[in-house]
Amino acid sequence: MFPSSRKDFISLTLSDSYNNGKHRRQSCWRKWKQLSRLQRSLIFFLLALMLILGLLSYPSLNQDWPVPSDREEWLEAGEREPEAEPPGVRPVADPAIRNVPGFNKGPEVGPPAVLPGLLPQVVERPQGPQGPVPKKAPVKLSIGWQKRPLVSRRGPPGFQRWNNASDWPLRRDQLEQLADRADEEEEQEKENKIVSWRGAMIEADQGTEPLPSAGERQEGGAALAGSDVAAAVPAPGIAEFSEARGWVEKDLSFSRNVDVNLFESTIRVLGGLLSTYHLTSDQLFLEKAIDIGSRLMPAFNTPSKIPYSDVNIGKGTAHPPRWTTDSTVAEVTSIQLEFRELSRLTGDPQYQNAVNEVTRLVHNLAGKKDGLVPMFINTNTGHFSHKGVFTLGARTDSYYEYLLKQWIQGGKTEDSLLEDYLHALEGVRKHLLRQSGPSQLTFVGELSHNRFNPKMDHLVCFLPGTLALGAHHGLPGDHMDLAQQLMETCHQMYVQMETGLSPEIAQFNLPPATDGRDIHVKTPDRHNLLRPETVESLFYLYRFTKDPKYQDWGWDILQSFNKHTKVATGGYTSINNVRDPVNPGPRDKMESFFLGETLKYLYLLFSNDTELLSLDKFVFNTEAHPLPIWPSPPK
Ligand code: DMJ
Numbered sequence: 001m002f003p004s005s006r007k008d009f010i011s012l013t014l015s016d017s018y019n020n021g022k023h024r025r026q027s028c029w030r031k032w033k034q035l036s037r038l039q040r041s042l043i044f045f046l047l048a049l050m051l052i053l054g055l056l057s058y059p060s061l062n063q064d065w066p067v068p069s070d071r072e073e074w075l076e077a078g079e080r081e082p083e084a085e086p087p088g089v090r091p092v093a094d095p096a097i098r099n100v101p102g103f104n105k106g107p108e109v110g111p112p113a114v115l116p117g118l119l120p121q122v123v124e125r126p127q128g129p130q131g132p133v134p135k136k137a138p139v140k141l142s143i144g145w146q147k148r149p150l151v152s153r154r155g156p157p158g159f160q161r162w163n164n165a166s167d168w169p170l171r172r173d174q175l176e177q178l179a180d181r182a183d184e185e186e187e188q189e190k191e192n193k194i195v196s197w198r199g200a201m202i203e204a205d206q207g208t209e210p211l212p213s214a215g216e217r218q219e220g221g222a223a224l225a226g227s228d229v230a231a232a233v234p235a236p237g238i239a240e241f242s243e244a245r246g247w248v249e250k251d252l253s254f255s256r257n258v259d260v261n262l263f264e265s266t267i268r269v270l271g272g273l274l275s276t277y278h279l280t281s282d283q284l285f286l287e288k289a290i291d292i293g294s295r296l297m298p299a300f301n302t303p304s305k306i307p308y309s310d311v312n313i314g315k316g317t318a319h320p321p322r323w324t325t326d327s328t329v330a331e332v333t334s335i336q337l338e339f340r341e342l343s344r345l346t347g348d349p350q351y352q353n354a355v356n357e358v359t360r361l362v363h364n365l366a367g368k369k370d371g372l373v374p375m376f377i378n379t380n381t382g383h384f385s386h387k388g389v390f391t392l393g394a395r396t397d398s399y400y401e402y403l404l405k406q407w408i409q410g411g412k413t414e415d416s417l418l419e420d421y422l423h424a425l426e427g428v429r430k431h432l433l434r435q436s437g438p439s440q441l442t443f444v445g446e447l448s449h450n451r452f453n454p455k456m457d458h459l460v461c462f463l464p465g466t467l468a469l470g471a472h473h474g475l476p477g478d479h480m481d482l483a484q485q486l487m488e489t490c491h492q493m494y495v496q497m498e499t500g501l502s503p504e505i506a507q508f509n510l511p512p513a514t515d516g517r518d519i520h521v522k523t524p525d526r527h528n529l530l531r532p533e534t535v536e537s538l539f540y541l542y543r544f545t546k547d548p549k550y551q552d553w554g555w556d557i558l559q560s561f562n563k564h565t566k567v568a569t570g571g572y573t574s575i576n577n578v579r580d581p582v583n584p585g586p587r588d589k590m591e592s593f594f595l596g597e598t599l600k601y602l603y604l605l606f607s608n609d610t611e612l613l614s615l616d617k618f619v620f621n622t623e624a625h626p627l628p629i630w631p632s633p634p635k
Contacts, residue, residue: 249284261331267625272625307332328376329376335355336402337402337406359417371424372432372447373399375395393456400466403418407421411629411633411634414633437511441489458504465538465539483540494557500564501564505525506520526577528575529574530573530593535598538553539604539605561598565586573590613626
């Protein structure tokens with residue numbers, strides 16, 4: 001045998017060798033042994049310190065740098081776009097959809113209930129006491145950045161053309177007007193040729209789907225993408241809907257040995273199927289909804305009744321992620337609209353009992369800060385974990401959204417939901433709301449162990465829409481005031497970027513700002529995933545105020561998507577860098593929510609028909625799938 005020094009020599013000379021690791025380890029061990037006791041103790045101390053610091057910063061790290069998880073693997077698999085748009089495919093937003101009788105036929109529901117003493121369906125002017133955020137002067141931006149030219153179009157003519165479904169067929173004068181614009185439309189329609197639901201469609205061998213560029217296949221997730229997007233075109237009679245229906249009937253089977261994420265499967269698949277059922281009255285979609293809903297139920301078999309994140313829908317087993325027994329608060333509190341609706345439709349209370357129990361537990365839970373919730377909850381103890389970080393962004397966002405929306409869904413009778421929602425808004429005003437410098441943009445930051453962090457996820461841009469929805473349903477007028485201020489901020493998160501597209505996360509300057517900029521973006525946060533939250537809120541704000549500036553803002557965003565994220569061979573892609581219009585860094589990946597949500601909200605934003613999925617008859621789940629407001633309160 002060679003003496004150890006000989007081995008050291010060999011390990012160095014064979015540094016490229018595949019088995020060089022063993023020699024390197026031996027060499028390290030030898031060096032370690034040569035260290036003095038003091039040196040070794042010092043190294044131990046430093047390692048222990050790093051470990052403790054690492055553990056302490058886990059919640060924020062976890063948020064900023066999400067660890068790849070089963071959920072993300074599922075999403076990765078489920079949100080791919082096609083290699084190329086098949087020939088002859090019509091865009092989702094094809095105006096023909098507007099010509100389909102029954103497109104807007106939801107179930108007959110009674111008039112929405114009214115909060116005593118407050119008028120519903122009226123957009124109230126700002127009134128009453130403001131929160132800690134002082135009334136701001138009109139935004140006047142002194143940004144040194146390159147200003148993009150303002151495009152002042154209110155939606156593509158193709159969208160406006162069918163702007164009142166209930167008035168179809170159009171009156172003669174409307175038709176004449178339209179004829180005048182025919183050329184312009186033809187031009188425009190080329191540009192607006194978006195994607196068909198086939199864009200996320202599954203090949204005959206279900207369970208695989210093509211990726212945009214390489215013809216690569218991705219296992220799993222096909223059902224998620226397919227159901228999410230099928231629900232974007234629920235118009236019986238149009239070719240693509242029958243194709244989608246055919247796929248659901250023949251190929252969509254949930255009898256598969258696969259782990260799925262409870263939340264994503266609920267909001268996309270269950271929500272999509274329930275919504276399609278309501279829009280079409282086609283029993284097939286209800287049957288499929290019952291199938292997937294029942295298969296997700298094992299997630300609730302936990303010691304605390306707080307569901308696990310993952311379920312194997314074939315085996316009927318559930319488990320938390322590999323690295324923790326925690327679930328994400330937003331995930332366990334944003335499945336209620338769907339499961340409650342499933343119980344109402346089937347008459348089987350098991351679904352609503354399971355999700356109502358989660359709501360009850362969270363309602364009574366200690367560890368909130370003026371109604372704001374931490375990001376994690378433990379499935380064994382049922383208690384919040386990693387306390388001390390409060391955000392309206394990732395991991396808590398839709399908790400707040402579903403408090404209001406469940407209250408609306410149930411006919412505004414479940415007081416504890418409204419209490420929690422109003423209490424949380426107090427918490428937002430008290431702890432998270434600030435104004436940036438120099439332009440006084442109102443934004444929602446984060447609180448991390450009592451330290452304010454002026455950081456806002458794009459995800460938070462759901463809030464203007466939710467606030468406006470609450471005001472529409474009778475909550476105080478200052479909710480609408482705040483909604484409009486936050487809407488302006490979300491708009492600025494787009495227009496201040498060189499591509500006209502928002503980054504995933506924005507950092508706001510707190511006054512006094514030294515460099516004249518309100519918004520900064522950290523390098524790892526410069527991506528854009530084609531998210532819907534801003535256009536979602538624009539839709540609500542436009543519906544309730546009829547202020548055309550919201551359509552203009554949405555139109556500008558669509559133009560920017562077209563300019564920087566459209567893929568020549570078909571579909572759209574997430575990009576790496578919203579600050580670089582020359583090379584935005586296409587990722588070759590299109591999330592299914594771009595079709596299911598972003599395009600749907602743009603479509604609705606550009607329509608002037610308030611009866612198109614009326615907000616007095618429907619409540620949209622967090623994946624933009626409309627579910628009916630119940631005609632009578634829940635039992
Ligand atoms: C959607 O899947 C849902 O809206 C969810 O609540 C969080 N955001 C994504 C899209 O950004």
